[in-house]
Structures are given as structure tokens and as C-alpha cells.
Amino acid sequence: MTLRLAGIISLLTVGAAPCAEPILLTESFNSPTKSGLAEQLLQHKHVALAKSAGPDGSDAIRVTYVPYPRGSERVVSRFPLGRKVTRATLSFDVCFDRDFDFRKGGKLHGLGPQKPVTGGNPRSPERWSARLMFEDKGHARTYIYDQNPKAKYGIGNKTRGAVFSKGVWHRVDLQVALNTSGNSNGFVLLVIDGKKVASSDHLNLRGKDSQRTLIQTFLFSTFHGGHDPSRSPRDAKEKPVKVHALFDNISVSEGLVTSPRIQKGK
Structure with missing residues (x-):
């Protein structure tokens, strides 16, 4: 009887597969799509479908970064998630073209509440956001x-070294944990290619506990940011130039998730 019980326990604890975290959003840009995110993003004038350009040879999207007086033209879109949660992980694949100019940095995607705050707009108890940035020479923050x-603007921490290489697919996980009202116990963790590269801890992200302040919005947000032309992407002769990046396999999972590295050769 003891041996049989031990065998059952062994099967339950060793042989069982781990439970996957609930998926709040998933989009691979392969047709037919069901999330609605692809349709929404492809309406933007600087977003195009890139057939067979993904890390596994499937479809992806290609974003064009167009120089203008404050960096590059904004490519932003907000999309509601399937549920409202206190902890979530945004994951996506990104490949910056070989001629991409990181310049002085720019924004990448993130998560937010019902009404996220960005763009230097005033903070309020029900408004917050958590994104990441690409930085000069392939750093991130x-x-x-x-x-x-x-x-007035966002805060954060920069990676010690470069984490993005041009012409290479990277897997990004942005883990966000909300604080409880009145406490600075929230955090944001950035994981790239399976490695923890930057974190911001002891955060007071939201000013009150409510349904409106829970994680519930995906922020597609990418552009060279700033307030003057010096932040615009440029070529080797320092002339403003359009550059591009590919994105694929966007997902948001409830809980804190670390994705496996993208396999070499894909």
C-alpha cells in the first residue's frame, strides 16, 4: 500500500506537466487571426504585413520609423485584454533591421490600466503605464x-550592456506586478532572450485599488522619442532616414512568465 501511494505521488509531482498561465491576448499575424489586434495594427499607415518574415518563417508585421521633428512618427495603438489582473507578462519577438539606428532611444510596447498615462501627461491615482525602451547602441530600459x-515623464533603469543586436530576432518579456493601494510593492522586470536584464522595484504604480487600475490594456507603442530632431534616425552621413523593425508572436499572459529563447536559425 505504501509503495502504491508513493507511485501515485511520484506521478502527480514529477510526471505531470506544469500548468500554463492563462492567456489574455495572443497574436501571431498568421491568417485567419482571431484576436482582432492584427487588423487594428495593420490600419496604421506605418505598419505592414511581412509575409514569411517571422522568426519561424511565418508572417510578422513590419514597422517603419519615419523621421520628424520629435524623433520618429508615433506608431501607437491600445488594445483591451481579455481579463483584468494584478500581475501579467507581455511577450513579443522583435528584429531591428541591419540598418536600424537606435540613436538616443525610443519606446517599445507595454501594459496599462483602463486609461494609461503616457506622453508626459499628468499622473493620477487611476492612471499608470509600464513599457520598455530601446536605447543607444542596443541597450534597453x-x-x-x-x-x-x-x-513629468517615465522613470526606469537601463541595462548595463547592449541587449539588442541588429538583424537578430530577440524574445522580450515585460513582467508587471501591481502594488496594493498605499504601498510601494509593485515591480517591473525586463527579460530578454531568457535573461533578466533590468528591473524597477518598490513601485507605487497605482494610487488606488479598483477595477479601473488593474492591468487590462496592451500598449503597442514604438517610435524614436524626444522633443527635437536630434533623436530622429539617421544614416551614416547623419541625414534623417527611415528605418524598420519586425514584430511577431505578441502575447499577454496572466502571472509572471519567462519565455524560452528563440532557437538559432529561426
Whole structure:
């Protein structure tokens, strides 16, 4: 009897597959799509379907970064998630073209509440956002609008070294955990290619506990950011130039998830 019980316990604890975290959003850009995200993004004038260009040879999307007086033209879109949660992970694949100019940095995607705050707009108890940035020479950083009344723009921490290479597919996970009201116990963790590269801890992301402040919005957000032409992408002769990046396999999962690395050769 003891041996039989031990065998059952062994099957339950060792042989069982781990439970997957609930998926709140998934989009691979292969037809037919069901999420509605692809249709929404492809309406933007700087987003195009890239057939067979994904890391596994499937379809992806291609974003064009067009220089203008404040960096590059904004490519932004907001999309509601399937549920409202306190912890979630945004995951996506990205490949910056070989001629991409990181310049002085720019925005990448993130998560937010019912009404996220970005663009230097005023913070409020029900408004926050958590995104990441690409930085000069392939660095990255967390980029967060929290409840700090003294900060006009986002705060965050930069990676020690370069984490993005041109012409290479990378897997990005942005893990977001909300604080409880009145406490600075939230955090944002950036994982690239399975490695933790930057984090922002002890965050007061939201000013109140409510349905409106839960994680419930995906922020597709990518552009060279800033307030003057020096942030625009440029060529080797320092002339403003259009550059491109590919995105694929966007998902948002409830809980904190670390994706496997993209296999070499894909």
C-alpha cells in the first residue's frame, strides 16, 4: 500500500506537466487571426504585413520609423485584454533591421490600466503605464509612469550592456506586478532572450485599488522619442532616414512568465 501511494505521488509531482498561465491576448499575424489586434495594427499607415518574415518563417508585421521633428512618427495603438489582473507578462519577438539606428532611444510596447498615462501627461491615482525602451547602441530600459508627483515623464533603469543586436530576432518579456493601494510593492522586470536584464522595484504604480487600475490594456507603442530632431534616425552621413523593425508572436499572459529563447536559425 505504501509503495502504491508513493507511485501515485511520484506521478502527480514529477510526471505531470506544469500548468500554463492563462492567456489574455495572443497574436501571431498568421491568417485567419482571431484576436482582432492584427487588423487594428495593420490600419496604421506605418505598419505592414511581412509575409514569411517571422522568426519561424511565418508572417510578422513590419514597422517603419519615419523621421520628424520629435524623433520618429508615433506608431501607437491600445488594445483591451481579455481579463483584468494584478500581475501579467507581455511577450513579443522583435528584429531591428541591419540598418536600424537606435540613436538616443525610443519606446517599445507595454501594459496599462483602463486609461494609461503616457506622453508626459499628468499622473493620477487611476492612471499608470509600464513599457520598455530601446536605447543607444542596443541597450534597453524599463519605462514607467508611476504615482511620483515630481516626475513629468517615465522613470526606469537601463541595462548595463547592449541587449539588442541588429538583424537578430530577440524574445522580450515585460513582467508587471501591481502594488496594493498605499504601498510601494509593485515591480517591473525586463527579460530578454531568457535573461533578466533590468528591473524597477518598490513601485507605487497605482494610487488606488479598483477595477479601473488593474492591468487590462496592451500598449503597442514604438517610435524614436524626444522633443527635437536630434533623436530622429539617421544614416551614416547623419541625414534623417527611415528605418524598420519586425514584430511577431505578441502575447499577454496572466502571472509572471519567462519565455524560452528563440532557437538559432529561426
